[in-house]
Amino acid sequence: MRLALPGWTPGSYLIRDYVRQLEGLAVEQDGLALEPQRLEPSAWGVTCNPSGGLLTIRYRVLATELTVRTCHLDHEHGFLALAAVVLELEGERWSPHQLSCSLPQGWQAFVPLPRTNGVWQARDLDQLIDSPLEAGPHQPLPFTVLGVPHQLVCWAGQPGDERWLLEKHPALLDDLRRVCEACCRLMGVERPATGHYLVILHLVDEGYGGLEHDDSTVLIYGRDNLEKPNGYRRFLQLVAHEYLHQWNVRRLRPAELTPIDYHRPPVVPSLWFAEGVTSYLDQFLPLSAGLSEPDDLLSDLGEDLSRYRLTPGRAVQSLRESSREAWVKLYKADAYSADAQVSYYLKGAVVALCLDLHLRRCGGSLMQVLQQLWLSHGRWGRGYSEADLVQAFAASAPDLAATLPCWLQDLDDPDLDGYLSSVGLFLEAEMASTPWAGLTPRQESGGLTAARVVRGGPAERAGVMVGDELVALDRQRLKNPEDLQRALRAHQPQTLLIARRSQLRSLAFCSEPPQVERYRLKRVDDATDAQRIAQQRWLLQQPALVD
Ligand SMILES: [Zn+2]
Helix, strand or coil: CEEECCCCECCECCCCCHHHHEEEEEEEECCEEECCEEEECCEEECCCCCCCCCEEEEEEECCECCCCCCCEECCCCEEECHHHCCCEECCCCCCCEEECCCCCCCCEEECCCCEECCEEEECCHHHHHCCCEEEECCCCEEEEECCEEEEEEEECCCCCHHHHHHHHCCCHHHHHHHHHHHHHHHHCCCCCCCCCEEEEEEEECCCEEEEECCCEEEEEEECCHHHCHHHHHHHHHHHHHHHHCCCECCCECEHHHCCCCCCCCCCCCCHHHHHHHHHHHHCCHHHHCCCCCHHHHHHHHHHHHHHHHCCHHHHCCCHHHHHHCCCCCHHHCCCCHHHHCCCCCHHHHHHHHHHHHHHHHCCCCHHHHHHHHHHHCHHHCCCECHHHHHHHHHHHCCCHHHHHHHHHHCCCCCCHHHHHHHCCEEEEEEECCCCECCEEEEEECCEEEEEEECCCCHHHHHCCCCCCEEEEECCEECCCHHHHHHHCCECCCEEEEEEECCEEEEEEECEECCCEEEEEEEECCCCCHHHHHHHHHHHCCCCCCCC
């Protein structure tokens, strides 16, 4: 029999080699120890008797990593991402699996699976792996979405976690219900796709993230951030994002993830649709739930568009490549990434915006195409290809059959300004007040270091590398970022003294005039009636009006 541990968790496109945390594998049959033979780093072979007795497999898993896709166990709670725990037995992937759990006194475990006689029942290995487990002295907080029972289980590292959370946010459960109902309206469905749903929330000092599952989500969020108005809105957006994934990417799934290969990384060219479309639409959901204002949406969207415009990597990597290379680029980002790649979340959301506004010109919307794909593919479990996506868009706007593939493969941008103008909006550039050095300094205990060096910028041309200590500019000692800003002289040759591997070097440096520092999304002052009406309907995600 072959035993193998998954290498990754769906939704998080990185080979994590969970086997790193596995210890002491021992296999026994009829009281006799069998010797597992290592076949691959994450797989073993065991010679057992097919007509013999029960096979028992024992191992330990180190649970010390607190993220939404790893395991963490301490005196307050336990969280298991089951992909990191459950061995796949060859030939048994599609057989029913059962899960039971021994817990400390006073603890309860929460798993989004049906339970009979204290044992959770999964129809197959995939459903088991898709089920996170949270345990602790928790009191679940119930709420109902369109008749379907939901539960929030929170670990906040505070005495009486749930009481503490509800004292801070008395309307939380009602707000969650409203956001989830807004998701269902957006999908054009009368009920959630599942008959029960579990939200596992880990509140920590600082953190942000979520992982989607069919019948649950795991969220990590900053405790203090949740108490700020913008932080609370972003939290509702995060919930909306993961909740929308119960359709987009979980049940309405790229063909390359149907079925999922847990051991090798599948190349998925349509991750921009799974994540970009979800990231774009999640911004509308607190608004549609009556929990935020149109100006909040314009401010959030403006921040994304600004970040996108200021990412040089968009001139290097196409949207399709960004999706295909998720495994080795987005999930392995470093100090050079902004110059070499563009996130399919970010550019995917920009293209989603352009698609939405394009479709609205002919009376359609992105929401309608998503609903159509749910009806044609998602609800039947049919994986979609990139061609299926293009076809679905072209059904509403025939010119997208030629335009959309260009947006996916080209480095040129869609006409973002033109699309924004159709709803009475524009991006206003804000210039920096100091010359451009093409580097981001970071203050460390020993002084100032280069945290990022922009490709082709003044610092790179001078020979600065990430990690260099920035000692002095024109003999002025640099101790903090402000010292650097003050010492910069645009277009004038200057001498930059750096330290690299304990050696001082003198570099010829010449900064450039101030550059755009950020963009803000603004309303056009003298918008026409047509622009105003289009904007109103777009903000409320209502169908566009056409002549
Ligand atoms: Zn997502």
